[in-house]
Amino acid sequence: MTPTGQSSHRDTQESPLDAIADEVLSEIRERGTYRHMRVLEGLQAPRMRVDGREVLLFAGSNYLDLARHPEVVEATERASREWGCAAGGSRLITGNLACHEALENEIASFFESEAALAFNTGYMANVGVIPALVGPGDVLVSDELNHASIIDGAKLARTKVAVFRHGDLDSFAETLERVRPTARRALVAVDGVYSMHGDVAPIAEIVKRAHELDAMVLLDDAHGTGCLGTRGRGTAEAAGVLGEVDILMGTLGKSLGSFGAFVAGSAKLRDLLVNTARSFIFSCALAPPQVEAARVSLRLIDEEPWRRARLIENCDRLRSGLASAGISTAPSTTHILPIVLGGNERTMAVCEALLERGYYAQGIRHPSVPRGHARLRVTPMATHAEAEIDGLVNAIDELVRRIVE
Numbered sequence: 001m002t003p004t005g006q007s008s009h010r011d012t013q014e015s016p017l018d019a020i021a022d023e024v025l026s027e028i029r030e031r032g033t034y035r036h037m038r039v040l041e042g043l044q045a046p047r048m049r050v051d052g053r054e055v056l057l058f059a060g061s062n063y064l065d066l067a068r069h070p071e072v073v074e075a076t077e078r079a080s081r082e083w084g085c086a087a088g089g090s091r092l093i094t095g096n097l098a099c100h101e102a103l104e105n106e107i108a109s110f111f112e113s114e115a116a117l118a119f120n121t122g123y124m125a126n127v128g129v130i131p132a133l134v135g136p137g138d139v140l141v142s143d144e145l146n147h148a149s150i151i152d153g154a155k156l157a158r159t160k161v162a163v164f165r166h167g168d169l170d171s172f173a174e175t176l177e178r179v180r181p182t183a184r185r186a187l188v189a190v191d192g193v194y195s196m197h198g199d200v201a202p203i204a205e206i207v208k209r210a211h212e213l214d215a216m217v218l219l220d221d222a223h224g225t226g227c228l229g230t231r232g233r234g235t236a237e238a239a240g241v242l243g244e245v246d247i248l249m250g251t252l253g254k255s256l257g258s259f260g261a262f263v264a265g266s267a268k269l270r271d272l273l274v275n276t277a278r279s280f281i282f283s284c285a286l287a288p289p290q291v292e293a294a295r296v297s298l299r300l301i302d303e304e305p306w307r308r309a310r311l312i313e314n315c316d317r318l319r320s321g322l323a324s325a326g327i328s329t330a331p332s333t334t335h336i337l338p339i340v341l342g343g344n345e346r347t348m349a350v351c352e353a354l355l356e357r358g359y360y361a362q363g364i365r366h367p368s369v370p371r372g373h374a375r376l377r378v379t380p381m382a383t384h385a386e387a388e389i390d391g392l393v394n395a396i397d398e399l400v401r402r403i404v405e
């Protein structure tokens with residue numbers, strides 16, 4: 001019925017939208033990859049309510065537990081009062097607030113780069129940066145496990161993409177050497193820490209070879225920022241090449257406990273992005289509370305190094321506890337620990353049974369990981385207690401034995 005009470009042909013026929021949804025969703029269900037969103041309640045912390053049940057959270061990206069830090073919370077309150085809750089426009093119209101410029105200057109000095117530019121998310125940074133640097137006639141050389149936002153950025157750029165085997169330096173060098181001569185420009189893109197595997201790109205060797213062949217390097221350090229390196233500058237610092245990566249992308253919404261992302265690099269890169277990155281130009285600027293929270297978090301990375309140290313200790317404890325139970329977390333060397341269980345059903349069964357025991361570690365299936373490689377993805381936080389880590393190890397051990405073996 002229409003609002004006026006007249007009958008419509010839709011009363012008798014399925015709408016095109018319903019038909020599309022039914023067709024696509026039933027295919028997804030048949031593949032066993034149907035997803036639903038869990039509902040979380042409470043303060044961002046190691047313990048939260050998930051779908052009404054209080055559990056220990058081993059599934060988030062608030063690795064350093066900064067999202068509820070009193071100084072970070074206070075910064076958002078102060079910013080709302082002083083600046084208001086919105087930027088009120090895009091950066092090139094009315095949204096370029098002094099706090100954005102201050103954040104970008106602080107990011108640049110934190111990462112020892114000439115300049116930085118904030119983006120609204122890491123996804124938007126990648127889909128903005130890649131088309132700003134390469135297009136038809138150019139090539140993007142990309143690790144096969146790169147994040148979806150790099151893949152989508154390449155699609156928007158309409159550039160040729162040359163994919164190399166994950167983390168494989170021989171495959172990388174061979175691919176770059178093969179495609180470089182015929183490409184006008186070449187951009188190499190890698191994740192710093194692979195979000196579903198927890199391993200780290202061999203960024204020092206990649207930067208060296210790329211620069212020898214006159215190619216630019218984009219490092220997506222969404223998960224390394226704040227956690228890796230002796231001072232939390234991320235994957236490039238850990239590899240001794242901070243300042244050598246041409247385009248360093250990091251996020252503000254994971255270890256920094258706020259929201260948004262940034263690109264750090266040269267002043268010319270910043271100028272180019274301000275003038276050409278469409279996801280930067282055609283979108284409202286980050287809200288001041290998020291900007292001020294990120295500024296405080298950056299300072300806390302330096303002032304509270306114990307958080308990074310505790311995160312590493314917790315991960316080491318989890319990794320060695322699982323190894324003693326015969327459970328591998330390879331190839332992870334970081335704070336993202338995968339337990340590959342193979343099939344979708346058994347993975348989701350372990351995930352659900354863990355929730356019943358009070359632990360939330362997300363089950364990950366295709367398309368986030370290759371088919372047949374479904375896994376539990378476990379992400380400890382700096383502030384989990386040792387007993388909480390040990391409890392998780394025991395629960396995983398028992399469930400993997402019962403459900404998988």
Ligand SMILES: Cc1ncc(COP(=O)(O)O)c(C=O)c1O
Nearest residue numbers: 121122123147191195220222251
């Ligand atoms: C490697 C990687 N890059 C980019 C992103 C996107 O960042 P954001 O969540 O800020 O959009 C993610 C998100 O998880 C990621 O894992």
